[in-house]
Amino acid sequence: MxxxxxxxxxxxxxxxxxxxxxxxxxxxxxxxxxxxxxxxxxxxxxxxxxxxxxxxxFDAYIYLFSMKELWTSYGATLFITTVGTAINMILTVMAAYALSKPQLKGHRVIMFLIVFTMMFSGGIIPTYLIVKNLGLMNTLWALIIPSAINTYNLIIMRNFFGSLPEGLVDAARIDGSNDMGVLFKIVIPLSMPAISTITLFYAVSRWNEFFNAIFFISDKNLWPLQLFLRSMLFENESSYSGGGDNVFLLGPSIKMATVMAATIPVMLVYPFFQKYFVNGVMVGGVKE
Known part of the structure; x- marks a missing residue:
């Protein structure tokens, strides 16, 4: 012993x-x-x-926060994050709820086609041509609509909905609720851990929007925060006039200040949602 x-x-x-x-x-x-x-x-x-x-x-932060481009990129990123995440969650929740019902005709075929996109996608060039033909180039919608649903997140939500007791749904139907009533009055309140987890997944992805923005956004006034960060990191040096003839070289400092400005908002929000991660993801994987 x-x-x-x-x-x-x-x-x-x-x-x-x-x-x-x-x-x-x-x-x-x-x-x-x-x-x-x-x-x-x-x-x-x-x-x-x-x-x-x-x-x-704090010269680097003073210089950074005086830049109009920073606040413009913040505005673009906030729009992408809020509107994009809302669209993501509305479509994901409604699609996952429908696909979690075995009585939906053809649900296996639909799920196969959805999962198929995880292994084989159209590629960059077809995606670019579609966005261009839809007239979405140089608009923030080009960063929202093409990625309106993430397959992995959809599967997690579908599995979570499928793990809920079917008796609760049957009881709600006996009380006269239709599909939308069951979804909003029964399913969503019981699924808040998973919904909070998927919301954070989507929000972080939207906040870090970078790859698609390189292809679809050439107007600097529409650059999201990550493209602004990229432009600052690739600058060799920046200078700031502190008044009079004093000039401070801020090359490394301004770059790191920009990194902190892009990182701190997510770090501040994350602790409030951290408790939902384990519960939401693990319960979502209980039932296929």
Whole structure:
């Protein structure tokens, strides 16, 4: 018994040290980015490892927040995230509910065709031609409509709906509810963990919209935040006039400040939805 207790303590210590080290190497890049964004250029050049700053300057953030392009890209990203996520969830929930019903004629064929798109897609060129022929080029709808439903998220929602007790649905029908009534009064309230999880999946994907924006958006006034971030990271150096003849080189600092401006909103929202991840995803995989 004593041996088991000693081995257990050694395992706990090793597990604690290993996970602490893993957390450290995961958190440090974010910490380094934050520190570089608030230290002067000479301090950045004098050290390759930045743990604690000896002096602080917010010139990079002052310069960044004074840029009109930042707020324009924020507006585009907020529109894509809010409107796009709403469309994603409406279509995903309604399609998943319909496909979770075995009495739907041809539901197996429909699911096969949906899953087929996960393995074989049309490709970049056909997608580009479709978006162009629909007149969506250089519009934010080009980043929303082509990805209105994610197949993986649809499958998770369908499995979650299929795992709900059928007796509740039957009881609602006996009380006179139709399909829409059952969906909004019974199914959705019981599925909030899965819905919250899928909503966060969609929202993060929308917030990080980058690949499609490169192809479909050439107007800088419509650039989402990630394209603005890309443009800032590829700048060799930026300068900021702090008044008079003082000029501060902000190359590394402005880049890291832009990264923080694009990352912090998601980091602030994530903790409020984290509790839904395990519950929503695991329960969604209970029943095929």
């Amino acid at each position: 004593n041996r088991i207790g000693t081995a257990g303590r050694f395992f706990d210590i090793f597990n604690f040290l290993f996970l602490s080290f893993l957390a450290l190497i995961t958190i440090y890049p974010f910490w380094d980015t934050l520190i570089v964004s608030v230290i002067p250029l000479n301090e950045y050049l004098n050290s390759t490892i930045h743990v604690f700053p000896t002096s602080l300057t």
